[in-house]
Amino acid sequence: MAANMYRVGDYVYFENSSSNPYLIRRIEELNKTATGNVEAKVVCFYRRRDISNTLIMLADKHAKEIEEESETTVEADLTDKQKHQLKHRELFLSRQYESLPATHIRGKCSVALLNETESVLSYLDKEDTFFYSLVYDPSVKTLLADKGEIRVGPRYQADIPEMLLEGESDEREQSKLEVKVWDPDSPLTDRQIDQFLVVARAVGTFARALDCSSSVRQPSLHMSAAAASRDITLFHAMDTLYRHSYDLSSAISVLVPLGGPVLCRDEMExxxxxxxxxxxxxxxxxxxxxxxxxxxxxxxxxxxxxxxxxxxxxxxxxxxxxxxxxxQPNIHQQWQTWCCEWSCGDHIPATESSLRASL
Incomplete structure (x- = not known):
């Protein structure tokens, strides 16, 4: 397999001028034109040099906010050289597409959404590695946070309290912190609990037999029994046991109230x-x-x-x-990949059907 093979989804360098840095793009499609050349439909990424000073100030402000919330390496800990390198590794994603000749591709690179849980040094330690956190709209000249932003920090996560010392009591009101739904120290044995769950599933199966809509969805006994064995039934049964202080007779009577057996259904059903x-x-x-x-x-x-x-x-x-x-292998995508190889000087099958026959 050739080293210069490019696929849909690859991040690549494009050369558009001998005096400017390479463009960075993500390949969305590889298409063979009527003239036999291969064109790449690509998503555009922009460098800091491509956007206005006003937007650069906004980007720096956004980066500072991330630093304040992050517990990893901050920019103040970096050397001047590392700060300079970091600015050259930052990109801005856009929703803009363009078509470029595949012959202008000059190699692969890696672009990732900024991971706020990692040190920024991780982007400097690897060659041809870039990151982005903002989306640039070249038509209206705006910068926005990407929808995939990873939200970490005290604004999004709970603060973990200090661990209690041995013998120290917890003065917090537990009822405000959590709701108890099960007691592992119940008077029932595991066998008795399992027997009650079997009864709950049996009641659920019978309830489906009485329900007209369920009879349409689960026309067979096996399907009804399988539906009655889903977690929603077991959760209801265990909750019923807890609410009735693990009194089996009381809990069973709740499973079959006066109106008929209880029917528990989840979204799948x-x-x-x-x-x-x-x-x-x-x-x-x-x-x-x-x-x-x-x-x-x-x-x-x-x-x-x-x-x-x-x-x-x-x-x-x-x-x-x-x-x-x-x-499974996508034949059409394989064909596009071979076309791109051919554009870089390699041999490809004469037609897509010949590729299909060779696989």
Whole structure:
């Protein structure tokens, strides 16, 4: 495999002038033109020299705020040389795209979102490594924090109290700090608790048999039993035990009140097949931008419901299958990669179909 092979997603140097520093771009697409040349559609990154002094002052102010909240190496600890190098390693992401000839690529580099939990020296210790924390809009000349900003520091995390000394009592009012939901020193044995959980699952299965909507979603006994064995049922059962002071007879009577057996359902069971399909389509388009998913695809769902469903969906076979599909070689992307190799002087198959046949 050639050392000068470039793929979609690579950060690369582009030469546009012999007197200026290389441009830094991220490859989004590699396309072969009608003339046989390869063009790269790229995302633009800007250096400090490319933006106005006013915006540089804003960037420096933002960097100072990060330093104040960070417990890692601050700029005051750096030498003048390191400060100078750091300014040359800072980039500004943009949402701007442009197309450039692949023959102007001059090598790879690495660009990362500034990690506030690491020392800035980590970006100086590696060659061809850059960082960014702000997004530059060249059309309106503004700088904004990137959506992926990592928020650390006292403004976002709780302060950890001092550890109590041996024998020292905690004077804080515990009821204001946490809610107790389980007592490990209960009078019941583990076997008795397990038996109660089996009863709760059985009640859940029977409740689904009586519920018309559940009969449609889980038409078989096995599916109903599987749904009744989900965590939501077990959480309800254990909470019921705790609230009734681990009195089994009292807790069982609560599982089957006068109105009929209690039916506990989580988001995985509440969503219909069409809603699940819409969610997967939205996730493919927007990623984990749940606000956009809700706005454009599932406006009748709450944001909490969508997020809860996402984390449950990640535990399903459906998610595993999608991940396996994504990990398989992408023929078209392979073709684009070979095209870029060819633009740098290497041989490629005559057609995309010939590449497909060779894999």
């Amino acid at each position: 509440e969503w219909s097949a069409s809603e699940a399909s819409l969610f997967e389509e939205a996730l493919e388009k927007y990623g984990k931008d749940f606000n956009d998913i809700r706005q454009d695809f599932l406006p009748w769902k709450s944001l909490t419901s969508i997020i809860e469903y996402y984390y449950m969906w990640k535990t399903t076979d459906r998610y595993v299958q999608q991940q396996q599909t994504k990990s």
